[in-house]
Amino acid sequence: MSTLDNIASQLGADVGKYTVSLGQYKGKWRVSGSGKTGKLKGGDVQDFGKDGAEAALRAAISDAISDGAITGVKASTNALLKAGTDIEAQLQKALTFENVFKDLKSRIDPVGAALDALGLEFKNLTKIFGEAGATSEEYAQLEQLRTLKLQDIIKEQTSGLRDILDKLNGEASGKSAMAMFTEDMAKFKSYQADALAGKQVDQGAYSTLVDKILGNGQSIYGTNSKEYQALIADLKSTTGGFLTNVENALNGVNNGTDMSAALNNQTNAITANQSVQSDYLAQILQELKANGVGGVVTYINGKPSYSAVNGKLQYK
Secondary structure (H helix, E strand, C coil), X not given: CHHHHHHHHHHCCXXXXXXXXXXXXXXXXXXXXXXXXXXXXXXXXXXXXXXXXXXXXXXXXXXXXXXXXEECCCHHHHHHHHCXXXXXXXXXXXXXXXXXXXXXXXXXXXXXXXXXXXXXXXXXXXXXXXXXXXXXXXXXHHXXXXXXXXXXXXXXXXXXXXHHHHHHHCHHHCCCHHHHHHHHHHHHHHHHHHHHCCCCCCHHHHHHHHHHHHHHHHHHHCCCXXXXXXXXXXXXXXXXXXXXXXXXXXXXXXXXXXXXHHHHHHHHHHHHHHHHHHHHHHHHHHHHHHCCCCCCEEEECCEEEECXXXXXXXXX
16 A cells, blocks of 8 residues: 555655455445455455545555554554554654654764665665666666765765864964965865866865965965965966856756857966966075075976975975
């Protein structure tokens, strides 16, 4: 019975074995708690009359629940389901009862509670996909969604600890502003590549990185310097690129020519700002070299990669 499936779905349970039959005899709705077949008359058959379809269905469901049709839940939950003839009322009581334990688990074991909720969601979705006769490709997309939601849970449940670890690996570790700035700019390069490729971004992670770059950039350059303003332009350009990517997706810009033009404009803007930033850094290195300050600049694929020791840019 679909009603039993619905009850089981809401409780995260399964439908087990039960014995009951529902049907009509001489135009009258009848129910047999023993699962009698053939003509429903005599014995344990209940007669609900010609207009008793709904009452007969309720009686059949109640009988099935009494037989233990709902499995995989606490005995106390099952007792609530069996306690009355008003199925909806007893189901609400059972759900309220079960939610006490879900709420408790979310507080003492938030990871386990989140995984339980995800498991229940996809257990029900898998049943629906089975009924729909879903293709292997559709099942693969369902699994892709499950994986992404699992990643969201991991990210959410570990975000606080990751923030603490970032602090311990950053300012609390004794690293200089320049050392942290160099590390963060290396991470920023990957975001620039994503913007140029037309990809979207994890806005929370990107925002956190930009905040760190701005903080250390201010400490190193000061806000009124041309170096800092070049950094701002670089950040603006890449952020604008991500904004364009989102707007294109929302506007449904699927025309190849239009999309290519948008990406080309982004590429030109971001590349131009990268060149300005690199030029300013090169000027700083020249000044450091002229003053006899030692250090390293490594060239990778013809492009300079800057590093620092004790808060100072280095060259080689």
